[in-house]
Amino acid sequence: MIQPQTHLNVADNSGARELVCIRIIGASNRRYAHICDIIVAVIKEIVLNTPLERSEVIIAIIVRTHKELKHDNGMIIRYDDNVAVVIDQEGNPKGTQIFGIVDETQFTMGKDTIANIKTSIRNADMNRKGTIQIGYLNKK
Amino acid sequence: MLKSVGPNFYTPFLSLFDQLVLGNCVLLVNLRRMRLEKCWFCSSTVYPGHGIKFVRNDAKIFRFCRSKCHKNFKMKRNPCKVKWTKAYRRLHGKDMTQDSTFEFERKRNRPERYDRNLAENTLKAIKKIDKIRSDRASDHIKNRLKTGKVQRQKEARKQLELGIHLVKASLALAQDSSLCLPKIKVNVSQAQTEENQPMEE
Numbered sequence: 001m002i003q004p005q006t007h008l009n010v011a012d013n014s015g016a017r018e019l020v021c022i023r024i025i026g027a028s029n030r031r032y033a034h035i036c037d038i039i040v041a042v043i044k045e046i047v048l049n050t051p052l053e054r055s056e057v058i059i060a061i062i063v064r065t066h067k068e069l070k071h072d073n074g075m076i077i078r079y080d081d082n083v084a085v086v087i088d089q090e091g092n093p094k095g096t097q098i099f100g101i102v103d104e105t106q107f108t109m110g111k112d113t114i115a116n117i118k119t120s121i122r123n124a125d126m127n128r129k130g131t132i133q134i135g136y137l138n139k140k
Numbered sequence: 141m142l143k144s145v146g147p148n149f150y151t152p153f154l155s156l157f158d159q160l161v162l163g164n165c166v167l168l169v170n171l172r173r174m175r176l177e178k179c180w181f182c183s184s185t186v187y188p189g190h191g192i193k194f195v196r197n198d199a200k201i202f203r204f205c206r207s208k209c210h211k212n213f214k215m216k217r218n219p220c221k222v223k224w225t226k227a228y229r230r231l232h233g234k235d236m237t238q239d240s241t242f243e244f245e246r247k248r249n250r251p252e253r254y255d256r257n258l259a260e261n262t263l264k265a266i267k268k269i270d271k272i273r274s275d276r277a278s279d280h281i282k283n284r285l286k287t288g289k290v291q292r293q294k295e296a297r298k299q300l301e302l303g304i305h306l307v308k309a310s311l312a313l314a315q316d317s318s319l320c321l322p323k324i325k326v327n328v329s330q331a332q333t334e335e336n337q338p339m340e341e
Contacts (some may be wrong), residue, residue, distance in 0.1 A: 073189065074188065074189030074190070075188075075189070075193065076191070076192045076193065077192075077193045077194075077195060078193070078194045079194075079195050079197075080194075080195070080196050080197045081197060100197065101195055101197070101199050
């Protein structure tokens with residue numbers, strides 16, 4: 001249930017650390033965003049010496065929410081925090097690694113998702129505790 | 141790129157879609173892995189479609205069967221201290237903890253190739269093992285409660301001894317010194333019951 005003014009942590013190594021949601025992409029007055037939704041966010045905190053800057057407006061895809069996500073098959077999953085991954089306009093993730101837990105089933109449950117991140121997460125090695133390498137970028 | 145999928149090739153974790161190769165085309169088939177889980181708080185079984193799953197940031201998964209358990213977890217209650225949970229009961233010896241029937245229920249990560257005979261025998265075995273396990277569990281509880289019953293009867297007898305003057309007058313006790321409630325004899329004849337029927341209506 002992410003809405004404008006929500007602070008989100010960042011789960012990749014793009015350089016941002018904390019984002020504030022500005023807008024949810026979708027319908028014009030869409031209220032809340034869940035996992036797999038794309039938001040426009042502003043960067044509040046960055047990691048030093050990275051291409052991204054503070055107060056830069058970027059697009060992100062939500063990867064974990066504290067509010068539970070209800071699947072059609074009745075499964076309800078809740079995470080511990082609100083986390084997003086920074087992407088660009090085409091949908092390519094800006095970082096090369098994704099940290100923490102990402103349930104790849106969220107991204108393949110038939111929702112409209114960014115195709116690249118979907119396939120990269122699905123093809124990536126997920127050891128569930130550490131990082132996911134985004135394979136198609138050929139970086140290790 | 142295209143994975144060949146056979147029954148023994150399943151990854152145990154979250155691969156929701158498997159790629160099946162049929163001729164030239166690749167189908168993405170939704171093979172939902174169904175499992176009966178245990179509630180983290182009360183240890184009851186969580187059936188598919190029920191309950192909430194909470195994934196903590198250290199990747200530990202907590203499954204809850206219903207909102208009662210979920211709310212108790214959020215209150216940071218320790219299930220070992222909450223009386224109605226299985227964890228408490230096992231810890232405090234209320235329920236059976238060690239039994240050979242528990243060996244049959246293990247988590248198996250490899251799916252078996254379907255075999256009709258195997259499936260049939262397994263279903264029969266599940267029934268039988270369940271019956272044995274529940275019989276042994278109820279025996280355990282019965283044995284546990286046995287000492288209490290004996291104790292209660294002893295106390296009742298003592299109470300009767302002390303308070304026999306409330307039950308029987310001391311004169312009557314002198315005549316018939318049995319320490320029990322006086323028996324009242326009622327004569328019931330067959331003719332009476334037949335006559336009473338119209339009156340009862």
